[in-house]
Amino acid sequence: MNDKNIERHTIALLVDNEPGVLARVIGLFSGRGYNIESLTVAETDPYEKLSRITVVTTGTPMVIEQIKAQLDRLVPVHKVSDLTMVGPHVERELALVKVAGTGEKRVESLRIADIFRAKVIDSTIGSFVFEITGSTEKIDAFIKLMEPLGLIEVSRTGVVAIARGDKGL
Amino acid sequence: MSNAIPPAEQSGAEVLLRALKDQGVDVIFGYPGGAVLPIYDALYQQNSIRHILVRQEGGAVHAAEGYARSTGKVGVVLVTSGPGATNTVTGLTDALMDSVPIICLTGQVPTHLIGNDAFQEADTTGITRPCTKHNYLVKDSSQLARIIHEAFHVARSGRPGPVVIDLPKDILINKAPYVAPEEVRHKSYNPRVKADPDRIAEAVDLIAKAKRPLFYCGGGVINSGPRASELLTQFVRMTGFPCTLTLMGLGAFPASDPLFLGMVGMHGTYEANLAMHGCDVMIAVGARFDDRVTGKLSAFSPNSKKIHIDIDPSSINKNVHVNVPIVGDVAHVLEDIIALWKRRNCKPDGKALSEWWAQIDQWRARECLKYRQDDKIIKPQYAIQRLYELTKDRDTYITTEVGQHQMWAAQFYKFEKPNRWMTSGGLGTMGYGLPAAMGVQIAHPDALVIDIAGEASILMNIQELSTIAQYRLPVKAFILNNQYMGMVRQWQELLHGGRYSESYTAALPDFVKLAEAFHCVGLRARTVAELDDVIKEMIETDRPVVADIVVDEKENCFPMIPSGAAHNEMLLGPEDKAAKPTSEEGMVLV
Numbered sequence: 154m155n156d157k158n159i160e161r162h163t164i165a166l167l168v169d170n171e172p173g174v175l176a177r178v179i180g181l182f183s184g185r186g187y188n189i190e191s192l193t194v195a196e197t198d199p200y201e202k203l204s205r206i207t208v209v210t211t212g213t214p215m216v217i218e219q220i221k222a223q224l225d226r227l228v229p230v231h232k233v234s235d236l237t238m239v240g241p242h243v244e245r246e247l248a249l250v251k252v253a254g255t256g257e258k259r260v261e262s263l264r265i266a267d268i269f270r271a272k273v274i275d276s277t278i279g280s281f282v283f284e285i286t287g288s289t290e291k292i293d294a295f296i297k298l299m300e301p302l303g304l305i306e307v308s309r310t311g312v313v314a315i316a317r318g319d320k321g322l
Numbered sequence: 323m324s325n326a327i328p329p330a331e332q333s334g335a336e337v338l339l340r341a342l343k344d345q346g347v348d349v350i351f352g353y354p355g356g357a358v359l360p361i362y363d364a365l366y367q368q369n370s371i372r373h374i375l376v377r378q379e380g381g382a383v384h385a386a387e388g389y390a391r392s393t394g395k396v397g398v399v400l401v402t403s404g405p406g407a408t409n410t411v412t413g414l415t416d417a418l419m420d421s422v423p424i425i426c427l428t429g430q431v432p433t434h435l436i437g438n439d440a441f442q443e444a445d446t447t448g449i450t451r452p453c454t455k456h457n458y459l460v461k462d463s464s465q466l467a468r469i470i471h472e473a474f475h476v477a478r479s480g481r482p483g484p485v486v487i488d489l490p491k492d493i494l495i496n497k498a499p500y501v502a503p504e505e506v507r508h509k510s511y512n513p514r515v516k517a518d519p520d521r522i523a524e525a526v527d528l529i530a531k532a533k534r535p536l537f538y539c540g541g542g543v544i545n546s547g548p549r550a551s552e553l554l555t556q557f558v559r560m561t562g563f564p565c566t567l568t569l570m571g572l573g574a575f576p577a578s579d580p581l582f583l584g585m586v587g588m589h590g591t592y593e594a595n596l597a598m599h600g601c602d603v604m605i606a607v608g609a610r611f612d613d614r615v616t617g618k619l620s621a622f623s624p625n626s627k628k629i630h631i632d633i634d635p636s637s638i639n640k641n642v643h644v645n646v647p648i649v650g651d652v653a654h655v656l657e658d659i660i661a662l663w664k665r666r667n668c669k670p671d672g673k674a675l676s677e678w679w680a681q682i683d684q685w686r687a688r689e690c691l692k693y694r695q696d697d698k699i700i701k702p703q704y705a706i707q708r709l710y711e712l713t714k715d716r717d718t719y720i721t722t723e724v725g726q727h728q729m730w731a732a733q734f735y736k737f738e739k740p741n742r743w744m745t746s747g748g749l750g751t752m753g754y755g756l757p758a759a760m761g762v763q764i765a766h767p768d769a770l771v772i773d774i775a776g777e778a779s780i781l782m783n784i785q786e787l788s789t790i791a792q793y794r795l796p797v798k799a800f801i802l803n804n805q806y807m808g809m810v811r812q813w814q815e816l817l818h819g820g821r822y823s824e825s826y827t828a829a830l831p832d833f834v835k836l837a838e839a840f841h842c843v844g845l846r847a848r849t850v851a852e853l854d855d856v857i858k859e860m861i862e863t864d865r866p867v868v869a870d871i872v873v874d875e876k877e878n879c880f881p882m883i884p885s886g887a888a889h890n891e892m893l894l895g896p897e898d899k900a901a902k903p904t905s906e907e908g909m910v911l912v
């Protein structure tokens with residue numbers, strides 16, 4: 154493993170939605186010392202009982218190859234697709250961001266939310282909960298701006314991704 | 323699979339046995355307990371499956387490994403919940419590392435008690451997830467038969483491995499429907515056996531142009547079945563190329579063939595390791611570039627183009643970058659390569675090859691395995707050589723424990739055929755050899771089965787002598803007794819200034835008396851003069867024998883590539899060690 158270029162890859166997996174499958178995937182990453190930047194999972198095919206897992210990981214090209222080969226070896230894994238390699242794809246994250254404040258700060262947070270097209274989904278006299286979707290960078294930027302304005306709490310989904318064009322996984 | 327659910331007439335335990343029978347199982351290695359009593363009850367009422375009662379569950383897994391590796395069939399283990407299941411973890415890990423097909427049936431508390439810290443409950447699927455190829459917890463009787471068949475498919479196809487099926491007691495008692503193996507197909511797990519023809523062509527091109535070629539072959543050849551060894555032997559002979567084998571691959575190519583360079587790796591031969599280092603085309607067949615083989619990665623075979631044939635895509639480009647990756651089953655791939663080689667009328671570069679052989683012959687002339695035997699104290703190498711000479715004309719199977727004796731066995735016992743050599747390679751599990759020999763003997767009742775053992779290792783599963791006695795298995799334990807954990811002592815001598823911390827076993831048992839206490843025959847050889855007689859008596863005795871061979875305490879196993887060193891930095895003997903101190907980098911390696 155002499156290659157030092159660390160790359161970030163988004164990998165989509167189609168797996169049987171059965172007990173333990175997530176533990177297998179996570180256990181593989183922890184057991185072999187791979188990184189997980191984010192991981193999302195939900196059932197996407199209720200008829201075939203398949204879930205889709207999206208993992209964002211980092212590593213040298215050789216390690217990324219290993220990760221894919223190791224994932225593919227898991228018995229309940231049907232398909233492994235490296236979206237970063239496959240080509241153009243879109244990535245989105247959703248975050249819920251709670252900000253508390255009054256006066257000018259409260260107004261400012263609302264103004265920034267507007268620029269980022271974040272929605273207010275809960276509001277009290279002294280707080281907002283914003284819902285924002287977008288790329289990881291956009292969400293990072295939004296949260297950074299909220300910090301001085303009374304950022305209380307953040308909940309993020311992690312990345313979901315899909316390839317562009319008319320082909321499926 | 324048809325959707326109509328067949329009627330459930332039999333208990334889960336009966337369905338289980340029926341499924342095992344339909345999978346061709348004739349023997350299981352097990353140990354009873356509360357959670358699996360329904361299975362034991364069903365076993366009692368049938369006679370198509372034989373049960374071998376081991377003395378500890380760890381022994382059951384190694385026995386099943388020995389059975390599997392010597393037959394190519396799946397080995398089956400049956401244990402109870404909790405401690406029964408946890409005792410299998412070492413064996414399962416061993417089978418995973420060495421790609422041995424095992425089905426391990428574990429009892430579990432009834433489904434409604436799972437998660438309640440019930441008596442003898444353990445999270446077996448959680449514990450065994452990283453040490454199995456796959457595992458199942460059966461929670462629904464209607465899935466029981468399907469899961470068993472699927473488990474067998476997973477265990478034996480692709481790169482084989484251990485599979486655990488965790489069976490809650492209510493599932494074993496409740497009625498369950500049966501489905502036959504033919505009705506079960508797995509949706510996602512169907513490993514590729516035929517390789518991409520383009521890759522085959524690239525490989526043939528490279529092989530035909532090679533000037534300093536080398537075949538480097540491992541356990542994958544043996545796992546692919548006897549046909550793979552035949553094809554390998556045929557192809558190596560067609561090309562006239564040199565061939566080396568890994569510890570796991572011994573027997574895949576006949577050791578007596580002049581094209582064989584001996585074993586490669588940490589304790590491999592000088593010629594094999596230097597050929598690895600100096601070759602220009604390496605043809606890796608069912609071998610996984612393990613660290614015991616490659617030595618220092620950055621200096622590993624620096625000038626070669628590498629072809630890698632493996633059924634497991636994750637083995638390819640894991641440690642070493644290869645030029646021609648070929649994913650497929652060894653026998654299938656070799657068949658395709660040979661066919662193309664013939665079709666294209668390929669010929670190796672004769673002139674280059676004879677220069678390469680001249681170089682190899684110079685390396686061979688170093689006689690790296692040479693040792694000096696005086697006329698009194700038995701050298702361990704000599705003991706193995708004599709064992710080989712006196713058993714080679716018989717139908718012999720060898721297992722080993724782990725340590726120096728294992729390496730000497732690999733160096734000095736010559737294997738002509740696959741499935742004759744069972745050793746714990748990937749995990750290096752002391753205590754493997756005796757129960758493994760037991761499993762081999764069950765599969766081959768009339769064969770000569772010998773565990774080449776160290777006195778420390780064999781004590782780790784010595785209780786299995788009791789099983790061996792019960793079933794009148796004429797297993798031979800051939801102990802190279804150096805009173806030390808020799809391999810530990812060797813590392814301490816070479817790397818830790820000769821400070822022999824805890825590597826000497828004081829108060830060893832008297833192995834002859836121990837044998838007798840277990841209803842076995844005990845023999846002992848103390849001198850060179852006694853050795854042959856003891857070996858002969860051991861072979862002739864139609865009962866289990868423990869032969870205590872008192873060998874030189876201080877002998878070290880050479881050649882040796884110290885951790886972190888390259889192939890061309892190997893130590894040939896004791897004189898070499900001072901000249902080449904181990905690097906700091908190497909000291910942290912295992």
Ligand SMILES: Cc1ncc(C[n+]2csc(CCOP(=O)(O)OP(=O)(O)O)c2C)c(N)n1
Nearest residue numbers: 725726727752776777778779806807808809
């Ligand atoms: C279960 C287990 N524990 C510890 C080790 C580490 N280890 C490797 S070889 C060895 C010594 C083996 O001694 P012995 O069986 O007498 O064999 P010898 O090297 O003397 O031939 C030890 C402790 C191991 N491989 N397996």
Ligand SMILES: [Mg+2]
Nearest residue numbers: 776777806808
């Ligand atoms: Mg010893």
